[in-house]
Amino acid sequence: MGSDSFLKTLQPPDQSLIFRSHDQDDLRIGDILRYESDVPSGTKCVFVIIGVPQHIGVERNGGRPGAAFAPAAFRRAFSKLAISSFEQLVRNEELVVADAGDIVTDGKTLEQIHDEQYDVVTQVLAHGYVPIIVGGGHDTAWPTIRAMETIGTPYGVVNIDAHADVRPLKDGRSHSGSPFYQMLSQQQSNLLPGSFVEFGLQHSVVARAHLDFLKESGAHVWMLDDIRASGLTGSWEGAWQVVSRAESAYVSLDIDAIASGYAPGASAPAADGFAPHEVSQILRRAASSGKLRAFDVVEVNPTLDQDNRTSKLAATLVHDLIMGFAQRLM
Numbered sequence: 001m002g003s004d005s006f007l008k009t010l011q012p013p014d015q016s017l018i019f020r021s022h023d024q025d026d027l028r029i030g031d032i033l034r035y036e037s038d039v040p041s042g043t044k045c046v047f048v049i050i051g052v053p054q055h056i057g058v059e060r061n062g063g064r065p066g067a068a069f070a071p072a073a074f075r076r077a078f079s080k081l082a083i084s085s086f087e088q089l090v091r092n093e094e095l096v097v098a099d100a101g102d103i104v105t106d107g108k109t110l111e112q113i114h115d116e117q118y119d120v121v122t123q124v125l126a127h128g129y130v131p132i133i134v135g136g137g138h139d140t141a142w143p144t145i146r147a148m149e150t151i152g153t154p155y156g157v158v159n160i161d162a163h164a165d166v167r168p169l170k171d172g173r174s175h176s177g178s179p180f181y182q183m184l185s186q187q188q189s190n191l192l193p194g195s196f197v198e199f200g201l202q203h204s205v206v207a208r209a210h211l212d213f214l215k216e217s218g219a220h221v222w223m224l225d226d227i228r229a230s231g232l233t234g235s236w237e238g239a240w241q242v243v244s245r246a247e248s249a250y251v252s253l254d255i256d257a258i259a260s261g262y263a264p265g266a267s268a269p270a271a272d273g274f275a276p277h278e279v280s281q282i283l284r285r286a287a288s289s290g291k292l293r294a295f296d297v298v299e300v301n302p303t304l305d306q307d308n309r310t311s312k313l314a315a316t317l318v319h320d321l322i323m324g325f326a327q328r329l330m
Helices: 056-060 067-078 087-091 110-126 138-149 179-184 208-216 224-230 232-243 276-288 309-329
Strands: 045-052 095-103 130-135 155-160 191-201 220-223 248-254 292-298
Touching (some): 045 067, 045 110, 045 309, 056 110, 067 309, 087 095, 095 110, 095 309, 110 130, 110 138, 110 292, 130 309, 138 179, 138 248, 138 292, 155 179, 155 276, 191 224, 208 220, 224 232, 232 276
Parallel strands (some): 045 095, 045 130, 155 191, 191 220
């Protein structure tokens, strides 16, 4: 992917955020990060980090601002993580982690930001790379969905979340609670009918009208209570079977799907929720399936965090996702 492809619309990553060990016996992600323009031809698996530092959609939805600072906090934590589980693949240039930087958001409307994110993610997908979008609010899912449409083949979507995020538009404008309403309301779509899954919704935060909308739209809902009753492994296998009927899949992770005891720095933290190891398990399974084409982690709010626990957790889960992809190459 040439340096003149989409870097014009991106702010290069702040190198002061990137940790590097400079130790060949103890390599960290910061040591092996590349610019997207430096990806060797023929690399089997390429991940492209794309930051979206804005919380306009969260504010439109009545939420607490702060998610705009998530991409920076994510990079600090992510660059420190060890690569031992996929180091040989990196050394062989079979697996590359690239950082394309951030969507430039200053002085722009949410709609302009969405359009630029759509352009970037579309180009990443067109090159066969895996975009990893770091929000920002959950409205960042909408431009990624639009980009998935450009692949031209049926796709499926999983939203791992405490909330359904199928709220109608406000004054005709999108917000952090509306991305999957927008997806399900498209008149023409490559979304495979019945291949949208809501995973981990909680009765205490989801309105009956939203559950009814999902049912009427043919979506599949796994409530957190049902997952616990049936077991995580079996529930995820059932959910992924629904999604993987399509040729490609997009997984969206709202950090509030994880209990606030583990993830206090969330725009709308949930007292209950998954444990980190549970989300790690399902992300690895999704990544190792060969179907996953795009991923995001959203709603991390560093201004509300404690000892950077939530940013570190988001970084660790992305690391685990990469491990899942690596399993297929080993």
